Amino acid sequence: MQKFIIKSNLKDIACFAKMIPVRAAKFRTAPSTPLPTSYAVNETAKLLHPRVQKLRVKSIEEISQDVKSYVLEAAEKKAPAYFRAGQYISLKLKIGDSVLTRPYSIASPPADALKGTYTITVKRVSDGFASGYILDNFTVGTEVTASAPEGTFYYEPLRDAPAVVCLAGGSGITPFLSLAGAVADGTEDCELIIIYGCRTENDILHKDKLDTLSAKCPKIKVVYVLSDSCAEGCEQGFITAELIKKYAPAVYSVFVCGPAAMYAFEKEELKKLNLPEKYIRFETQSGEAPATGETKTFECSVYARDIKKRVIPCRNDESILTALERAGIEAQSMCRGGECGFCRSKLISGEVFVPEENDGRRIADLKFGYIHPCRTYPQGNIEIRI
Numbered sequence: 001m002q003k004f005i006i007k008s009n010l011k012d013i014a015c016f017a018k019m020i021p022v023r024a025a026k027f028r029t030a031p032s033t034p035l036p037t038s039y040a041v042n043e044t045a046k047l048l049h050p051r052v053q054k055l056r057v058k059s060i061e062e063i064s065q066d067v068k069s070y071v072l073e074a075a076e077k078k079a080p081a082y083f084r085a086g087q088y089i090s091l092k093l094k095i096g097d098s099v100l101t102r103p104y105s106i107a108s109p110p111a112d113a114l115k116g117t118y119t120i121t122v123k124r125v126s127d128g129f130a131s132g133y134i135l136d137n138f139t140v141g142t143e144v145t146a147s148a149p150e151g152t153f154y155y156e157p158l159r160d161a162p163a164v165v166c167l168a169g170g171s172g173i174t175p176f177l178s179l180a181g182a183v184a185d186g187t188e189d190c191e192l193i194i195i196y197g198c199r200t201e202n203d204i205l206h207k208d209k210l211d212t213l214s215a216k217c218p219k220i221k222v223v224y225v226l227s228d229s230c231a232e233g234c235e236q237g238f239i240t241a242e243l244i245k246k247y248a249p250a251v252y253s254v255f256v257c258g259p260a261a262m263y264a265f266e267k268e269e270l271k272k273l274n275l276p277e278k279y280i281r282f283e284t285q286s287g288e289a290p291a292t293g294e295t296k297t298f299e300c301s302v303y304a305r306d307i308k309k310r311v312i313p314c315r316n317d318e319s320i321l322t323a324l325e326r327a328g329i330e331a332q333s334m335c336r337g338g339e340c341g342f343c344r345s346k347l348i349s350g351e352v353f354v355p356e357e358n359d360g361r362r363i364a365d366l367k368f369g370y371i372h373p374c375r376t377y378p379q380g381n382i383e384i385r386i
């Protein structure tokens, strides 16, 4: 065995030795024209993954008193970056003294980005900070900074089954509306069964669009499930394992997007279906962790390149990221769900709580004391470097 390795290495060295004169000849005979200042592959990468995008509200559709859809177009000459159906953009907002971000799934199909627009749907969240601000302040022409499309909640034929059962709750329908649009126009190739749970028929968002897509494309089926009322053509109750089995084909992936209570319920229901783990996908949740026990306020000492030391209040029922934003400290963030790592910060000292289901840290980060403040909650006074 040892002899074999030595022989192999000698062979490699001989190969390299032969290359030297070949390369030297190429240098001697190469034209002396200057190298290009840009390369097509780099330009394509920049278009697909811009650091930020300046967008402008092109039009607004009022869906209900507390829900609006915003069509966003590029505010600069560049077209908005292309995306995979299911991805989100993170809007950067300045509200009062706070600079914060909010991720919104893109509801329009990727083909719309090629025509110059994204559509997002914003639903007012009770006690919400950003949703109310957007709904009350965004008008046609409002400009906003957004991230490039991000996230991994998209259909991938190498990993997912040829049929996808999409379980949606409330405004969690938006990534599936995008996916349905992509299936209908041929961008994605899979069978879609969208099972959409709402309290009443009035709470169903984008019903006309969903019905139009399913009528147009035989690969798309939409089932409405109402928990608090009955309506003709709708299922009544919750999205149970039984209901999923009723509409699912033999082999399928399940994608879930909706409120936190729905996630807890569906996790239990999906266990009954014994699906391979790779066929179950939950969209990252960006809300706060539910408050447990008594609310307490601690001190968080913050250090950053431009902050020598600043002590801010930090509650145990709000993420450290929210505390930073509330204090007017501009912290990096994107998904707000513990997944992307964009907010990664060093925990210098103190005890924190990280919900297991939102702990997207790498092993090295766990070992060396890094946290994702968007999903980390103080348990006492802490010190962090952002």
Ligand code: FES
Pocket: 332, 333, 334, 335, 336, 337, 338, 339, 340, 341, 342, 343, 344, 360, 372, 373, 374, 375
């Ligand atoms: S913003 Fe994505 S992990 Fe914190």
